[in-house]
Amino acid sequence: MTTTSTFKSEADRPAARRSWLSRWSDPDDTTLAVMLLTPAAILLGVMIVYPVSRLIYTSFLDLSLTSGLPARFAGLANFRQMPDDPVFWQATWNTVLITLITVPGSLLVGFALALLANLPFHMKWPVRLSLLIPWALPLSFAGLIFGWFFHSEYGVVNDVLNRIGLPGVIWFNSPRLAFAAICLAIIWKASSFMAMIILAGLQTIPRSLYEAADVDGAGRVRQFFEITLPLLKPTIVVALIFRTITALQTFDIPYMMTGGGPGTETATLAMYIHQNTVSFLDLGYGSALAVVMFGLSMLVTALYLRMIRGSGAAS
Amino acid sequence: MISGRISRMAGLLLGCAAFVFATGASAETNLKVFVTSQGQPAIWRTLLDQYEARNPGIKVSIELGGTTSDMQAQYLNTVLTAKDSSLDVLMLDVIRPAQFAAAGWTSPIASDMSSYLRAYAEANTVDGKVVALPAFADSMFLYYRKDLLDKYGLQPPKTWDELADAAKKVADGEKNPNLQGLSFQGKAIEGAVCTFLVPYWSQGKVVTKDGKLDFDREAATKSLALWKGFADSGIAKKNIAEVATDDTRKEFQAGNVLFAVNWGYAWAMSQGAESPVAGKVGVARLPAIKGGEQATCLGGWEWGVSAFSRNQDEAKKLVAYLSSPEVSKYMAINGSLLPTYGNLYKDADVTKAVPWFADAQSIVETAKPRPVTPRYNEVSEAIRTTVNAVLAGATTPADGAAQIEARLKRIIR
Numbered sequence A: 001m002t003t004t005s006t007f008k009s010e011a012d013r014p015a016a017r018r019s020w021l022s023r024w025s026d027p028d029d030t031t032l033a034v035m036l037l038t039p040a041a042i043l044l045g046v047m048i049v050y051p052v053s054r055l056i057y058t059s060f061l062d063l064s065l066t067s068g069l070p071a072r073f074a075g076l077a078n079f080r081q082m083p084d085d086p087v088f089w090q091a092t093w094n095t096v097l098i099t100l101i102t103v104p105g106s107l108l109v110g111f112a113l114a115l116l117a118n119l120p121f122h123m124k125w126p127v128r129l130s131l132l133i134p135w136a137l138p139l140s141f142a143g144l145i146f147g148w149f150f151h152s153e154y155g156v157v158n159d160v161l162n163r164i165g166l167p168g169v170i171w172f173n174s175p176r177l178a179f180a181a182i183c184l185a186i187i188w189k190a191s192s193f194m195a196m197i198i199l200a201g202l203q204t205i206p207r208s209l210y211e212a213a214d215v216d217g218a219g220r221v222r223q224f225f226e227i228t229l230p231l232l233k234p235t236i237v238v239a240l241i242f243r244t245i246t247a248l249q250t251f252d253i254p255y256m257m258t259g260g261g262p263g264t265e266t267a268t269l270a271m272y273i274h275q276n277t278v279s280f281l282d283l284g285y286g287s288a289l290a291v292v293m294f295g296l297s298m299l300v301t302a303l304y305l306r307m308i309r310g311s312g313a314a315s
Numbered sequence B: 001m002i003s004g005r006i007s008r009m010a011g012l013l014l015g016c017a018a019f020v021f022a023t024g025a026s027a028e029t030n031l032k033v034f035v036t037s038q039g040q041p042a043i044w045r046t047l048l049d050q051y052e053a054r055n056p057g058i059k060v061s062i063e064l065g066g067t068t069s070d071m072q073a074q075y076l077n078t079v080l081t082a083k084d085s086s087l088d089v090l091m092l093d094v095i096r097p098a099q100f101a102a103a104g105w106t107s108p109i110a111s112d113m114s115s116y117l118r119a120y121a122e123a124n125t126v127d128g129k130v131v132a133l134p135a136f137a138d139s140m141f142l143y144y145r146k147d148l149l150d151k152y153g154l155q156p157p158k159t160w161d162e163l164a165d166a167a168k169k170v171a172d173g174e175k176n177p178n179l180q181g182l183s184f185q186g187k188a189i190e191g192a193v194c195t196f197l198v199p200y201w202s203q204g205k206v207v208t209k210d211g212k213l214d215f216d217r218e219a220a221t222k223s224l225a226l227w228k229g230f231a232d233s234g235i236a237k238k239n240i241a242e243v244a245t246d247d248t249r250k251e252f253q254a255g256n257v258l259f260a261v262n263w264g265y266a267w268a269m270s271q272g273a274e275s276p277v278a279g280k281v282g283v284a285r286l287p288a289i290k291g292g293e294q295a296t297c298l299g300g301w302e303w304g305v306s307a308f309s310r311n312q313d314e315a316k317k318l319v320a321y322l323s324s325p326e327v328s329k330y331m332a333i334n335g336s337l338l339p340t341y342g343n344l345y346k347d348a349d350v351t352k353a354v355p356w357f358a359d360a361q362s363i364v365e366t367a368k369p370r371p372v373t374p375r376y377n378e379v380s381e382a383i384r385t386t387v388n389a390v391l392a393g394a395t396t397p398a399d400g401a402a403q404i405e406a407r408l409k410r411i412i413r
Helices: A002-017 A020-025 A029-058 A077-084 A086-117 A124-136 A139-149 A156-163 A175-202 A207-216 A220-248 A252-257 A269-279 A283-314 B002-026 B041-054 B069-081 B097-102 B118-123 B146-151 B160-174 B190-202 B217-232 B245-253 B266-270 B312-322 B325-335 B342-346 B348-353 B357-366 B376-392 B397-411
Strands: B029-034 B058-063 B089-093 B133-136 B141-145 B180-183 B257-262 B281-284 B301-305
Touching: A029 A283, A077 A283, A086 A124, A086 A175, A086 A220, A086 A269, A086 A283, A124 A175, A139 A156, A139 A175, A139 A252, A175 A220, A175 A252, A207 A220, A220 A283, A252 A269, A269 A283, A269 B069, A269 B376, B029 B312, B041 B058, B041 B312, B041 B325, B058 B312, B069 B089, B069 B190, B069 B376, B089 B097, B089 B312, B097 B301, B097 B376, B118 B357, B133 B312, B133 B325, B141 B146, B141 B266, B146 B160, B146 B281, B160 B180, B160 B217, B160 B257, B180 B245, B190 B217, B190 B376, B217 B376, B217 B397, B245 B257, B245 B266, B266 B281, B301 B312, B325 B342, B325 B348, B342 B348, B342 B357, B348 B357, B376 B397
Parallel strands: B029 B058, B029 B089, B180 B257
Antiparallel strands: B089 B301, B133 B301, B141 B257, B141 B281
């Protein structure tokens, strides 16, 4: 013990002798590393580590503000409640379904839009701007707008149907139609984000590759599958990670369009978490549900990361 | 020299401090009042202007948020969970004072409740403590087009069957595709809880007895089937699952509805200068299920003082004023909000402005309160989403009743 401490203090001495100012202005490597990492570590701690640990801690508590009782440790009671909760299953299933439909949906539409926008236009800005607008619109506005589109009496969708001689549909009376309308709104909203990321990726592909392919006699389709797609793969994976995680957290659009209706047929997990915490004030159960959603997001992210690493090793 | 400077500095500082404190004491108190947007905020504003004029140094501002009772509750829940002191006085739906008191969000108020209508004295007293004071009374009524009923020689219906017959007769005679027979609330909002409960209660059933669940699935099925029947037979419109309280009010006011289930506030607007139905509206007790009693849902809003307000005394003084007989009368005449004092229902000035208030007291006094439990929000959500699902055709009345029962069993044990 003594030896170590003597050794340490001796080793530190030259640094300690240097003036305070020079230590800060000309730090050694370790100090510099600590100095540079501290802000990020503090930010991460305050913004992510603390809230997430607090969330996990709360998920083990029996904490409901309506009971007037103080928080009590409840073990896994909140988690054990889930299997018997029909709304939990419905909301989770809807969330998974929205993810499975809207992620590929927005990828396909976004890809098509990006390819269109990447064509050699003379006036690029109107194309780029129209790509940006859906993305720039707040999610809840998009939900509100589509809610009105599909309103059975005042909506433009039924108006168009009537004009071409078809009867109007009460979209939000049917769980399936309401769900389809929600997915459509999400795909519209999310495609522009996908398109922008893919467009950025497209522009990093050197022209010379296509020129070489032309010389070798490869057609447009072959070029797309042999050059564009492989080179875009990392970009697509990144876009998919972002899109999948936001899809798992879907809240605003169904909340504004149907409020989860009819009944709870179109409720998502995020809406159910919001309802349990903000409306029912059952912070324990709400936190437990949020832990499940957190786990789901982590799982999906891990799968994607593995995909990237796998592809990195292969190439 | 040095000590002289210090003492001079200290003097200056003290002087500054004294100035700050003095202005702090004489500065005006700003009170922020949360008012429901369906509760005639513009007319409350005129009363607050008078209050400010009478109480120099007090400024009161109104805050609005959310278009339905449940949206407003969500907003207040977030503000009060955060122990935010920005709101001093809260206008609360009659179902909330008990919950808010249980959560410790409102301050008890010392007040004699004996002069108020009994239902409101009860709704605002929790464990012997007054937790809020009544703002206005309310219950659901049957609004009808007097001119159309007169034209076909009909009386306001006493049962839902009579209502259906009357609606058919008028529809056959008028041949107006835009005229709905009946409008009520089918959207998954707080009002849909009353939609379910009115015919349920009419069969003599209750939801809770002595704090325990006492649910009658058969009566529930009948209630849900009644409303679904109105939509299926074309008396109510097919998209009734999209209709919220103010949609009913607007469509009735536009002259497109024969019968409407709505709260008291709809009257004042239907009698406005621009209203095509002014002078053609009658108000009656809601009909009964055949063989049952005529039942209705107790409404009304209350004034609570936020436990986190930094102006407790001033806030309580304001609340005492806002729930006084003087204010209740003013709001009855100018906003058609039902009085919280029994004697005002027969007041000559009040009945001159709103003639049907003369008959409304007995309706309000026999109106039934929604189940009282701190977990009311969960009860409400179980009922209103099911009403919505049944009306949308996503669930049958029998399955809906079973779902309500299953969900209530998990909440009220």
